[in-house]
Amino acid sequence: MAGQGARSAPEPRTLRRTAPPPEAAKANLVDLAYEAIKRAVLENTYPPGYQAGEVEIARQLDMSRTPVHEAMARLQEEGFVRILPKRGIVVLGLSPDDIDQIYDVISALEGAAGARIAALPKAERTRIARKLEGHTAAMSAALAAGDRIAWAQADKAFHDALAADCRNGRLSRIVGTVTDQLHRARMFTLNLRPLPTHSAVEHQALTDAILAGDAEAADRAARAHRQQARDQLLPLLRQLNLSNL
Amino acid sequence: MAGQGARSAPEPRTLRRTAPPPEAAKANLVDLAYEAIKRAVLENTYPPGYQAGEVEIARQLDMSRTPVHEAMARLQEEGFVRILPKRGIVVLGLSPDDIDQIYDVISALEGAAGARIAALPKAERTRIARKLEGHTAAMSAALAAGDRIAWAQADKAFHDALAADCRNGRLSRIVGTVTDQLHRARMFTLNLRPLPTHSAVEHQALTDAILAGDAEAADRAARAHRQQARDQLLPLLRQLNLSNL
DNA sequence: GCGCGCCAACTTGCATGCAAGAATAAATGC
DNA sequence: GCATTTATTCTTGCATGCAAGTTGGCGCGC
Numbered sequence: 001m002a003g004q005g006a007r008s009a010p011e012p013r014t015l016r017r018t019a020p021p022p023e024a025a026k027a028n029l030v031d032l033a034y035e036a037i038k039r040a041v042l043e044n045t046y047p048p049g050y051q052a053g054e055v056e057i058a059r060q061l062d063m064s065r066t067p068v069h070e071a072m073a074r075l076q077e078e079g080f081v082r083i084l085p086k087r088g089i090v091v092l093g094l095s096p097d098d099i100d101q102i103y104d105v106i107s108a109l110e111g112a113a114g115a116r117i118a119a120l121p122k123a124e125r126t127r128i129a130r131k132l133e134g135h136t137a138a139m140s141a142a143l144a145a146g147d148r149i150a151w152a153q154a155d156k157a158f159h160d161a162l163a164a165d166c167r168n169g170r171l172s173r174i175v176g177t178v179t180d181q182l183h184r185a186r187m188f189t190l191n192l193r194p195l196p197t198h199s200a201v202e203h204q205a206l207t208d209a210i211l212a213g214d215a216e217a218a219d220r221a222a223r224a225h226r227q228q229a230r231d232q233l234l235p236l237l238r239q240l241n242l243s244n245l
Numbered sequence: 246m247a248g249q250g251a252r253s254a255p256e257p258r259t260l261r262r263t264a265p266p267p268e269a270a271k272a273n274l275v276d277l278a279y280e281a282i283k284r285a286v287l288e289n290t291y292p293p294g295y296q297a298g299e300v301e302i303a304r305q306l307d308m309s310r311t312p313v314h315e316a317m318a319r320l321q322e323e324g325f326v327r328i329l330p331k332r333g334i335v336v337l338g339l340s341p342d343d344i345d346q347i348y349d350v351i352s353a354l355e356g357a358a359g360a361r362i363a364a365l366p367k368a369e370r371t372r373i374a375r376k377l378e379g380h381t382a383a384m385s386a387a388l389a390a391g392d393r394i395a396w397a398q399a400d401k402a403f404h405d406a407l408a409a410d411c412r413n414g415r416l417s418r419i420v421g422t423v424t425d426q427l428h429r430a431r432m433f434t435l436n437l438r439p440l441p442t443h444s445a446v447e448h449q450a451l452t453d454a455i456l457a458g459d460a461e462a463a464d465r466a467a468r469a470h471r472q473q474a475r476d477q478l479l480p481l482l483r484q485l486n487l488s489n490l
Numbered sequence: 491g492c493g494c495g496c497c498a499a500c501t502t503g504c505a506t507g508c509a510a511g512a513a514t515a516a517a518t519g520c
Numbered sequence: 521g522c523a524t525t526t527a528t529t530c531t532t533g534c535a536t537g538c539a540a541g542t543t544g545g546c547g548c549g550c
Contacts, residue, residue, distance in 0.1 A: 028503070029504070030318075030503085030504095053530080053531060053532080054531085054532070063504085064504060064505045064506075065505085065506085065532085066505065066506090067503085070315055070318060073315060073318075074318070074322070077319070079415065083532085084531090085511080085512080085531090085532075085533095086510085086511050086512050086513090087512065087513075087530090087532085088530095088532085101413040101414065101416065102415065104357050104361065104413055104416060105357070105413070105415055107357075108353040108354055108356060108357035109350065109353055109354070111353060112349050112352075112353035116349065168349055170343075170347060170423070171349060171350050174350065178415065273533070273534095274534070275533085275534095298500080298501060298502080299501085299502070300501085300502095308534085308535090309534060309535045310502085310535085310536090311533085311534055311535065312533085312534070314502080314503090328502085329501090329502095329542095330501090330502075330503095330541080330542080331500090331501050331502050331503085331540085331541050331542050331543090332500090332501060332542065332543075333501065333502085
């Protein structure tokens with residue numbers, strides 16, 4: 001077998017490009033490659049340590065090296081891969097320290113997002129709070145049903161909405177990319193830890209602060225929530241000695 | 246004059262590439278282009294609204310379109326330019342709303358940085374605090390001498406150190422790119438506003454909190470400082486009707 | 491004179507060619 | 521048998537070629 005350059009993982013022969021989105025931004029190959037590769041990393045199709053060359057990945061995606069090259073530059077910028085000067089591309093893992101750092105960034109920014117939402121006019125912030133409450137309710141329901149996957153999805157929906165609705169595009173985008181990096185670690189530990197029963201309570205505290213228009217309290221609630229999650233996740237990772245997710 | 250594609254600004258015939266850094270990361274053209282273009286934007290060589298094609302810029306930098314293309318993708322990601330699908334590249338300005346958003350991000354993250362530094366072991370945080378005090382002293386000196394440029398440089402040095410020394414690489418990088426965006430607006434208003442005499446006091450409050458190891462207070466001080474700056478800058482911009490810096 | 495449509499000149503997106511750098515394997519001297 | 525050097529093969533970085541898309545102008549019909 002000649003040019004199959006994969007070196008450290010069961011090699012996927014092809015990578016699924018995301019189904020051409022119905023009416024989204026016109027497809028350009030760079031974004032396609034970016035999304036596909038990122039998903040492959042997040043879903044562990046490319047596990048940490050996976051190493052390959054641009055040609056290999058380009059072949060899997062059925063395109064030329066150029067868009068893959070540009071997508072990789074972006075993914076390196078965001079911390080998913082590392083481009084070794086003339087040796088190839090390696091998928092990075094997250095050390096507990098990395099996760100600690102990410103949580104610092106997220107809690108600070110989600111705090112700001114919460115404060116911003118709480119400072120919106122009453123009609124707006126009420127509408128957003130209702131939406132958030134919907135997600136929290138979905139979490140509780142999933143929790144009651146013991147469905148961890150659904151719980152995680154509802155939790156993600158809550159946080160996505162928090163970031164997206166704060167009327168600060170830069171903040172939203174930063175939170176988005178940083179949150180993505182946590183995905184793999186959270187998924188991995190989802191089945192290892194007790195179901196976080198009081199997440200819903202913390203979400204509700206944040207929602208209440210927003211409803212009350214108390215920016216300061218919203219800030220505190222959002223940050224406390226993330227720090228709580230970190231304090232639960234990190235010891236688990238360190239204890240299991242999962243040094244690289 | 247035939248192919249000079251500039252449409253809205255006095256055209257620079259060439260763009261200076263940064264002097265090849267002595268021993269830094271090996272020069273690759275993409276980074277060179279990125280730095281040169283970014284500097285051109287920040288220093289108003291490419292003012293907001295400036296529009297040009299990749300070929301034009303590539304010619305100015307004496308390289309091919311490829312590295313310029315990739316650098317532009319990065320600059321778009323960071324909000325400096327907008328790539329119009331098949332029509333060219335336009336340099337973006339900052340509206341007061343943009344500046345408001347940026348300050349939200351920065352104050353949240355610098356707060357986290359301050360808290361992180363304050364939580365370091367005493368020896369470390371003392372060393373950092375001394376450095377910060379040095380910058381603050383330089384600010385006061387420049388202020389006394391009426392040298393606004395020197396003041397701005399010392400202020401920048403203070404904030405750069407704050408972000409760089411917090412032991413959180415992601416946070417540092419995000420703060421760095423976001424701060425850069427403010428540069429043009431701050432420079433523009435530097436001569437319009439009264440010299441901020443109590444910046445030094447606020448810096449000292451932050452430094453004191455770090456020395457005392459009080460993360461909570463450091464967080465508050467850092468955020469208050471940025472919000473103060475915002476509250477001073479924004480009304481000025483709105484009043485002068487500078488809708489696009 | 492006015493509106494409509496076609497054409498030409500630009501633009502970027504992507505594929506490919508070429509060369510330089512880095513690692514590995516081979517071959518040689520000892 | 522071992523160390524050192526050399527050659528081979530991979531890798532990316534960048535230049536360039538080509539095609540598709542968009543814009544603006546020119547001419548034609550009315």
